[in-house]
Amino acid sequence: MSLQDALRSSGKRMTVQRRLVLDAVRQARHHVTAEEIAKRVRAKHPQIDASTVYRNLQALEELGEVIHTHLDDRITRWHRADSHPHGHLVCRVCGGETEVRPIALASMAKRLHDEHGFDADLAHSAIVGICRQCRVVPSS
Amino acid sequence: MSLQDALRSSGKRMTVQRRLVLDAVRQARHHVTAEEIAKRVRAKHPQIDASTVYRNLQALEELGEVIHTHLDDRITRWHRADSHPHGHLVCRVCGGETEVRPIALASMAKRLHDEHGFDADLAHSAIVGICRQCRVVPSS
DNA sequence: GACGCTATCGCCACAAGTTGCGATAGGCTC
């Protein structure tokens, strides 16, 4: 379904602001915060409010154009929906971030599906833990 | 290590406020929000500030007395550290919440450990997805 | 191109949580 069709069938409209937010997310190489998107958008249209950016990110997610994920801080990250899917490992000690292929998460997803009938989206929130480098050395 | 020892070895102090926050978390049956803890604490000592509650929850987590988890809203939940560990499944459609035994998550944890040397804490953040009831019925 | 319906906008206030700062008070020593 094209963006035009998605807009029409959901009763949404394409505004200047929405276009700018979508372009900003698409142009970003990796995950970006709403604040970074707002900054880009305001570079050309300084009067656009932060709430407009937040609402448009939500709307674009409903349209299937962008996706948000949570790392371990309180800040939501956004990326284009057509980028390759992946999970995140975040170390609670050093804050380091590693991407993992979805296949590494599939065994648990299958088990949750089989035991609970639950379709897990393991890319939505980062998996928090302790990375190899930060693990405490035994004894000493 | 006792609480006294933990306090001493980390250079922390036991204040009236810290005691009240700890008691409030311990008395709570399940996960509670910082706001709920603040409410309990203020019942007897109304002048205690919210920031004091937040800072004490952090301090008590460093001491190993309490633990925080994230469900899919922006609100952090706290519980005593010695309660039985478990993960959470949260449905992004209906918001329903299911507890899962850690064993159901172990296969993925093992794989992440073997492939990435990463010790995952799968109880820290809820696993978001779609529950059995909310899954879209095929065709219709 | 004008008209009307209503989605969306900018603005403001609020919610959850964090941070800086001067004042207070644990807890160690004497």
Added chain:
DNA sequence: GAGCCTATCGCAACTTGTGGCGATAGCGTC
């Protein structure tokens, strides 16, 4: 128990994000 060091406190400002409201502007129809 007094004195000292500094962790912690209460307060206020700030951050990230949400929600209400009157004004504006897509977009479908004529």
